[in-house]
Amino acid sequence: MAVLDGQTLAKKIRANIKDEIKKFVDMGKRPPGLAVVLVGEDPASQLYVSMKEKACKQVGMYSKKVLLPQDISESELLDNIHDLNEDPNIDGILVQLPLPRGLNEHVINENIKTDKDVDGFSPVNFGKLHLGISGFEPCTPKGIIRLLKEYGIKIEGKNAVVVGRSNIVGKPIAALLLRENATVTICHSKTENLKDYTLRADILVSAVGKAHIIKSDMIKEGAVVVDAGTTKVEGKLYGDCDYENMLAKASWITPVPGGVGPMTIAMLLENTMEAYKKHVFENINSK
Numbered sequence: 001m002a003v004l005d006g007q008t009l010a011k012k013i014r015a016n017i018k019d020e021i022k023k024f025v026d027m028g029k030r031p032p033g034l035a036v037v038l039v040g041e042d043p044a045s046q047l048y049v050s051m052k053e054k055a056c057k058q059v060g061m062y063s064k065k066v067l068l069p070q071d072i073s074e075s076e077l078l079d080n081i082h083d084l085n086e087d088p089n090i091d092g093i094l095v096q097l098p099l100p101r102g103l104n105e106h107v108i109n110e111n112i113k114t115d116k117d118v119d120g121f122s123p124v125n126f127g128k129l130h131l132g133i134s135g136f137e138p139c140t141p142k143g144i145i146r147l148l149k150e151y152g153i154k155i156e157g158k159n160a161v162v163v164g165r166s167n168i169v170g171k172p173i174a175a176l177l178l179r180e181n182a183t184v185t186i187c188h189s190k191t192e193n194l195k196d197y198t199l200r201a202d203i204l205v206s207a208v209g210k211a212h213i214i215k216s217d218m219i220k221e222g223a224v225v226v227d228a229g230t231t232k233v234e235g236k237l238y239g240d241c242d243y244e245n246m247l248a249k250a251s252w253i254t255p256v257p258g259g260v261g262p263m264t265i266a267m268l269l270e271n272t273m274e275a276y277k278k279h280v281f282e283n284i285n286s287k
């Protein structure tokens with residue numbers, strides 16, 4: 001058993017980004033800018049948004065927090081997005097999900113300019129991901145692949161089982177694993193006999209968001225376990241996987257906290273850097 005230490009890798013990535021930004025700023029360029037839009041006052045979302053803001057500050061990025069009321073109309077929210085689309089100091093726009101009831105996230109994501117869509121959730125980037133064309137890749141899936149590669153874990157030819165089919169993790173990680181030539185199975189809430197599938201996984205990615213739904217008797221000896229689900233119960237953070245009881249059985253496993261979460265934020269910074277370089281050096285500002 002060994003731990004896939006996302007915290008340490010994320011720190012290394014952030015340090016590289018910080019150096020890179022310093023070079024650009026020393027050259028007289030503006031710093032990269034990320035806008036994080038939070039609608040409403042969900043405490044979990046507030047925490048994530050403040051973590052993202054802190055990460056930006058730490059590497060020398062400009063971060064703009066846009067806090068909007070719970071009862072904002074779709075058209076008012078879109079006005080804010082359009083302003084950010086046109087803001088020359090903003091390279092990346094992230095609208096924190098989930099949105100309050102009544103706001104359609106697809107409509108919002110559709111209106112984020114493709115070259116500022118650092119979450120990779122707009123239809124163009126999501127489509128590119130599935131077509132194998134380069135574009136912004138969603139941060140959590142991108143971070144998972146980076147972490148597996150960092151530890152030299154072979155993906156090609158392996159049975160990869162993804163539990164969860166969300167647009168933010170399940171679907172895009174399945175696409176990325178497929179691109180890496182894994183044999184990919186996606187399980188979800190209607191899957192019958194989940195354990196039959198998880199037991200076959202060489203690489204198991206869980207993205208459900210239910211504490212300890214994956215037990216140690218559901219994984220194969222020597223499996224690589226990636227836990228992308230986090231749930232807070234009475235102030236304590238749990239992953240989807242029963243980590244303690246899996247440690248002896250898995251060959252590699254991501255902890256919660258300190259696994260996939262920090263990688264998500266590191267990839268957000270990396271995507272923002274990518275957007276920044278396009279804006280500053282290639283002057284690309286397409287719809």
Ligand SMILES: Nc1nc(=O)c2c([nH]1)NC[C@@H]1CN(c3ccc(C(=O)N[C@@H](CCC(=O)O)C(=O)O)cc3)C=[N+]21
Pocket residue numbers: 047048051094095096097098119139140230237256257258259260261262263264265
């Ligand atoms: N548009 C959008 N983009 C997102 O990327 C997005 C989102 N909406 N909505 C919610 C999810 C969740 N998410 C996390 C990011 C970092 C940690 C993270 O770093 N967690 C720490 C622990 C933090 C704690 O103590 O709670 C860790 O795992 O070590 C967790 C969760 C991004 N999300």
